[in-house]
Amino acid sequence: MSNQTKIIVLDDDPTGSQTVHSCLLLMRWDVETLRLGLADDSPIFFILTNTRALTPEQAADVTREVCHNLKLALEAEGIEEFLIVSRSDSTLRGHYPIETDIIAEELGEFDAHFLTPAFFEGGRITRDNIHYLLINGIETPVHETEFARDSVFGYKNSYLPAYVEEKTKGRVPTEKVQQFLLGDIRKGSRERLMSLRGNQCCAVDATNQGDFDIFAADVLAATAAGKRFLFRSAASLLTSLANLDKQPVAATDMSQYKRTAKPGVVLVGSHVKKTTQQLKQLLEESDVEGIEVKVIRLRNLSSERAKILAETLEKVKVSFDEGKTPVVYTSRQEITFINAQERLEFGAKVSALLMDVVKGLPEEISFLISKGGITSNDVLSKGLNLRLARLLGQILPGCSLVRTPAEHPQFPNLPVVLFPGNVGNTEGLVTVYQRLNNSN
Numbered sequence: 001m002s003n004q005t006k007i008i009v010l011d012d013d014p015t016g017s018q019t020v021h022s023c024l025l026l027m028r029w030d031v032e033t034l035r036l037g038l039a040d041d042s043p044i045f046f047i048l049t050n051t052r053a054l055t056p057e058q059a060a061d062v063t064r065e066v067c068h069n070l071k072l073a074l075e076a077e078g079i080e081e082f083l084i085v086s087r088s089d090s091t092l093r094g095h096y097p098i099e100t101d102i103i104a105e106e107l108g109e110f111d112a113h114f115l116t117p118a119f120f121e122g123g124r125i126t127r128d129n130i131h132y133l134l135i136n137g138i139e140t141p142v143h144e145t146e147f148a149r150d151s152v153f154g155y156k157n158s159y160l161p162a163y164v165e166e167k168t169k170g171r172v173p174t175e176k177v178q179q180f181l182l183g184d185i186r187k188g189s190r191e192r193l194m195s196l197r198g199n200q201c202c203a204v205d206a207t208n209q210g211d212f213d214i215f216a217a218d219v220l221a222a223t224a225a226g227k228r229f230l231f232r233s234a235a236s237l238l239t240s241l242a243n244l245d246k247q248p249v250a251a252t253d254m255s256q257y258k259r260t261a262k263p264g265v266v267l268v269g270s271h272v273k274k275t276t277q278q279l280k281q282l283l284e285e286s287d288v289e290g291i292e293v294k295v296i297r298l299r300n301l302s303s304e305r306a307k308i309l310a311e312t313l314e315k316v317k318v319s320f321d322e323g324k325t326p327v328v329y330t331s332r333q334e335i336t337f338i339n340a341q342e343r344l345e346f347g348a349k350v351s352a353l354l355m356d357v358v359k360g361l362p363e364e365i366s367f368l369i370s371k372g373g374i375t376s377n378d379v380l381s382k383g384l385n386l387r388l389a390r391l392l393g394q395i396l397p398g399c400s401l402v403r404t405p406a407e408h409p410q411f412p413n414l415p416v417v418l419f420p421g422n423v424g425n426t427e428g429l430v431t432v433y434q435r436l437n438n439s440n
Contacts, residue, residue: 005223006082007044007241008037010066010103012052012059012094013373014380015420016087018400019121019239020044021247021393025402027381029066033388034073044242046087046391050377052094052153053351055344059095060102067106083219083229083241084110089373090119090234091133091142091422093153096167100232104199110230112196114180115160116215118206119234121397122423125207129160129179146273147422152340160203178202185215193222199230209236216240235398247393254395255436257403257415258366263287263320264436265365266429267379268329269354270372270421276332278429279371283327285430287437289319293357294331295350309353313360320362325437328357329371351378358383363410367436369417371429376418384411396432398423 009016017025023042026033029049037045047066051059074082084103088094100113118126123134124142132139133147141158142148148155157163161177178196180189182205196202206212216237219229231237249256258264266288268279283290293312297304312328319326330350337343355378358368370376380386380402389402395417404414417432424431 004043005220006038006079007085007238008070008082009044009046009085009087009238010063010099011046011048011087012089012099013050014046014048014377014418015373015398015400015423016235016238017046017391018394018398018418018420018423019235020242020244021391022244023242023391024388025380025391026388027386028388029069031069031072031076034070035077036388038073038077038079042242044238048377048381050374050381051099052089053344053347053374053377055341056095056098060098063099063102064106067103071107081223083223083231085231085233085238087233087235087238089147090117090122090124091145091147092117092131092155092163093147093150096232100230103230108199108228110199110228112193112200112202113230113232114202114204115164116204116206116212116231116233116237117160118212119236119398120209121236122420124234126160126203126205127207128181129203129205131158131160131163151337151343164201164203172201176201180204180215182207182211185211188214188218190218190221193218194225194227196227206236209239212237212240216243249393251393251395252435254393254401254415255438257392257401258436259413259415260364260366262362262364262366263323263325264367264369265316265320265361266325266327266369266371266433267354267358267375268327268371269351269375271330271332272421274424275371275421277426278424279327279329281426282429282433285433287324288327288433289324291315291319291326291328292331293328293353296331296333296335298349298353299335299346305353309356309360312357316357316361320365325433328354330354347374351375352382355379355383359410365411365414367415367417368411369419369429369432369436371419372421376420379416380418384408384414384416389416395435396424396428399428399432
């Protein structure tokens with residue numbers, strides 16, 4: 001470990017580990033917990049800040065607290081060679097530049113910070129500094145997708161330098177963003193990396209994992225030579241930076257992690273179109289039972305909360321006792337809000353209800369599949385009340401499987417799938433369910 005650059009990932013939801021394995025996910029960030037991550041044998045670990053679910057002010061406070069404690073933990077562990085990654089959504093949603101600004105303030109000085117949003121497992125690539133989402137095989141600039149219309153994190157530009165100017169409100173103009181284009185990456189950029197100074201903002205192309213492999217090797221060489229870099233990144237770059245061997249258990253064999261012969265549970269909180277399509281396919285399986293949570297009731301009458309929880313848990317118990325897999329999902333209808341603050345607050349209220357559902361699940365469940373980034377984060381940190389968990393690997397490209405500690409008071413050794421809302425094809429949720437539920 002002493003010869004490796006430690007890769008420290010501040011993850012704004014728990015899905016940034018979706019391309020690596022055998023590392024720690026930290027749900028808390030006190031100094032002692034951070035030291036466990038730094039001392040672990042894996043070259044990479046994740047701090048699940050869940051800031052995408054928070055207001056800008058809350059996200060800033062959490063990021064500052066993490067960085068303050070991280071500075072103390074790094075000093076205590078005697079680690080000087082490290083990379084900081086602000087991992088966020090591959091469709092450019094999140095608190096940028098708030099998080100990278102605070103990381104730079106607390107842990108700088110950095111020579112540069114890089115935007116590396118390409119995420120190949122999810123069909124996101126960057127060419128000529130334009131970020132694309134592949135929709136039915138067609139390269140679509142992300143500003144033309146549903147993600148750019150997000151009521152909290154919306155944006156107007158797919159061209160990354162213009163995106164930076166938009167999000168920094170002109171503080172970093174388009175022409176000041178350095179462009180690492182495909183030709184630059186593929187011929188090698190070590191010399192250029194060594195020339196960067198003053199937290200220069202850089203946008204990086206990549207259309208396949210090989211591009212990031214080349215770039216990561218150059219980054220690590222520059223880091224070993226004394227350069228200090230910060231990244232605002234999706235998950236694919238982490239694969240190249242960590243450079244891990246194959247995961248111990250293949251995705252198709254992960255049913256061996258089941259802890260009982262009883263059914264598992266699926267929890268669906270994400271509302272993006274892809275999740276709804278995947279949910280529809282799953283509900284057609286003969287051995288599952290859908291249990292809808294009509295969240296509009298929470299908005300209309302707060303007194304309904306206890307009733308909704310009791311009704312949901314009773315339906316889960318009946319389904320489970322009948323040998324079926326309960327699929328608990330939030331209602332799919334669109335709810336409008338006055339502003340982003342109101343939407344975030346309502347989302348927190350819905351998530352809190354779902355976490356009480358998790359706490360009330362039958363203790364004999366064999367697995368838990370959590371659909372949605374924010375939902376998955378809350379499952380780990382609140383529903384299961386974990387301090388940390390070991391990532392075992394990917395059960396589907398982009399979908400992590402973790403396991404609770406053996407000493408967990410309610411669900412020891414429970415395999416939990418962290419399934420991002422916008423990952424996988426239409427059959428993705430069915431595939432994950434079948435891989436865990438069966439032995440084939």
